Amino acid sequence: GENVEQHPSTLSVQEGDSAVIKCTYSDSASNYFPWYKQELGKGPQLIIDIRSNVGEKKDQRIAVTLNKTAKHFSLHITETQPEDSAVYFCAAPMAAGNKLTFGGGTRVLVKP
Amino acid sequence: GAGVSQTPSNKVTEKGKYVELRCDPISGHTALYWYRQSLGQGPEFLIYFQGTGAADDSGLPNDRFFAVRPEGSVSTLKIQRTERGDSAMYLCASSLQRVRSGNEQFFGPGTRLTVL
Numbered sequence: 001g002e003n004v005e006q007h008p009s010t011l012s013v014q015e016g017d018s019a020v021i022k023c024t025y026s027d028s029a030s031n032y033f034p035w036y037k038q039e040l041g042k043g044p045q046l047i048i049d050i051r052s053n054v055g056e057k058k059d060q061r062i063a064v065t066l067n068k069t070a071k072h073f074s075l076h077i078t079e080t081q082p083e084d085s086a087v088y089f090c091a092a093p094m095a096a097g098n099k100l101t102f103g104g105g106t107r108v109l110v111k112p
Numbered sequence: 113g114a115g116v117s118q119t120p121s122n123k124v125t126e127k128g129k130y131v132e133l134r135c136d137p138i139s140g141h142t143a144l145y146w147y148r149q150s151l152g153q154g155p156e157f158l159i160y161f162q163g164t165g166a167a168d169d170s171g172l173p174n175d176r177f178f179a180v181r182p183e184g185s186v187s188t189l190k191i192q193r194t195e196r197g198d199s200a201m202y203l204c205a206s207s208l209q210r211v212r213s214g215n216e217q218f219f220g221p222g223t224r225l226t227v228l
Contacts (some may be wrong), residue, residue, distance in 0.1 A: 043222045
C-alpha cells in the first residue's frame, strides 16, 4: 500500500518568514495530493491540493509543488502569520484508490 | 452550504460498553469515509462507503468495529465492548466521488472518544 513520509515533524518560524513542509510517497500511480490544516480540537481542513498533471499550484500565500519523478511534493507558506500556527498533514491515495494515507504531520508555530 | 457534521463531539464511556458515532456527510456526496486519529498522529483509514455499501472495510481493527450507511447518506460507526485502546478522535469525511479520481475529501469536526 501507499506510504507517505512527512518532514519536519515540527517547524518554528518568525512571523513573515516562509515555511516549507516536504512529503514523499511510494505509489507511483498516485495522482492526487491534498494538504490539510488541523487546529486543536478540530477536524482536518483541506487548504490546497494538486493533481499529477501539473507541477505547481498557488493560492494566495500557499503553494504546492509536485515532482512525480522523485515522488515528492511540498507545501510552501509565504509571509507566515500567527494564524498559520497549526498541524499540517500531507496525504496521497492508497493503491486501491478509495482512501487517503496521511503523513505524520508537521506542527508549525509562527512566532509573532 | 453545510459541511460534514458529527455527533456527539465528545463521548466518554466505560470499558466494555457499546458506543455509536454518527456522521452526516455533505449533501450529494456519494463517498463516505471513517478515519481514526490518535494523539500526535495522522488520520488512519477505517472504512469507505460508496452509496449504501461498504466498499472497503480493510482498516477496521477487529470485529468489535462495524459501520452502516443504510440510506446512502448518514453513517453510524459502532464499537462493541469498548477498550481503553479505542480512545481516539474518530473522523468522518465525504467526497463527491472516490478520492482516486481527484475528488476532494472534506472532514467533519470529529468525535473525541474516551474509554475509561
